[in-house]
Amino acid sequence: MIRPLDTQIALITGAADGIGAAIAARFAEAGADLVLLDVQAEANAALAQTLAARHGVRTLPLTADVSSSDAVNAAVEEAFRAFDRVDILVNNAAVAISGDPASMPDADWDRVISTNLSSAFRLIRAVLPGMKERQAGCILNIASTQAHRSWENWTAYAAAKGGLLAMTTQLAGQLGPFNIRVNAISPGAIDTPMNERRVAAEGEQLREEWARMHALGRTGTPREVADAALFLCSPSASFITGHDLKVEGGLCCLPRV
Ligand SMILES: NC(=O)c1ccc[n+]([C@@H]2O[C@H](COP(=O)([O-])OP(=O)(O)OC[C@H]3O[C@@H](n4cnc5c(N)ncnc54)[C@H](O)[C@@H]3O)[C@@H](O)[C@H]2O)c1
Secondary structure, eight states: OTTTTOEEEEEEESTSSSSHHHHHHHHHTTEEEEEEEEOHHHHHHHHHHHHHHHOOOOOOEEEEEETHHHHHHHHHHHHHHHSSSSSSSEEEOOOOOOOTTTTTTTHHHHHHHHHIHHHHHHHHHHHHHHHHHHOOEEEEOOOOOGGGGTTTTTHHHHHHHHHHHHHHHHHHHHHGGGGGEEEEEEOOSBHHHHHHHHHHHHOTTHHHHHHHTTSSOBBBHHHHHHHHHHHHHGGGGOOOOSOEEEEEEGGGGGOOO
């Protein structure tokens, strides 16, 4: 049986958990060999083993912090040694740190921008020469509805996500002639460990508030984001570039509550 990502090598950041793990599983089902990059070494290695056994694909778990250029460069070099190339890059790793812009410390602002935005630049810089040489490639940036709507005290996170969307547009224009597609996904509230941590910190009422924010009256699943990621990174989306696909249950259709 031919699968849509057979022969493709996909590198996914933040792959060990949440949306990244769901994208890894969806891509493995679709036949892609995987480079799984995360700071959580154990969970990442376990996922790599499970997906290889379940779907008969090759997997390479790499422990690296996307906020370090040295770590990213070393990881991508290891990926090249194992697989020769990266065909698909998914920039998914991020941290959720809020902060009142009237008092947010530099360290928090810098960590959000470095982990959530500059990380994508670091990864793209590392894989781009090979993609240009082969005249083929696909880059997917996981942004957020935070780039489209206003919430209290998420300025840094939203700025990073807005930066990813601007980068997506810029690079789609610049890299189109090299047959490299660059797209983004803006998820709504998705049931992941990131949001579980927010519920633990801010209270159970958040679940109800999040559900009400979406026209569909519920939060999303990582698998629903992964399905969109597979579409954008598959040959089915061969004429789609510079696009931000909102996977947000109609969140952006509703007025702010
Ligand atoms: N969950 C949501 O509601 C939601 C909504 C919109 C956008 N997003 C975006 O989706 C993406 C995934 O979010 P999630 O909810 O699955 O998060 P998560 O916290 O559940 O998982 C993030 C993964 O990234 C890894 N990671 C964190 N910092 C890293 C670093 N410096 N280097 C390498 N790996 C690192 C973590 O170890 C973890 O495995 C993020 O870009 C997030 O901003 C999430």
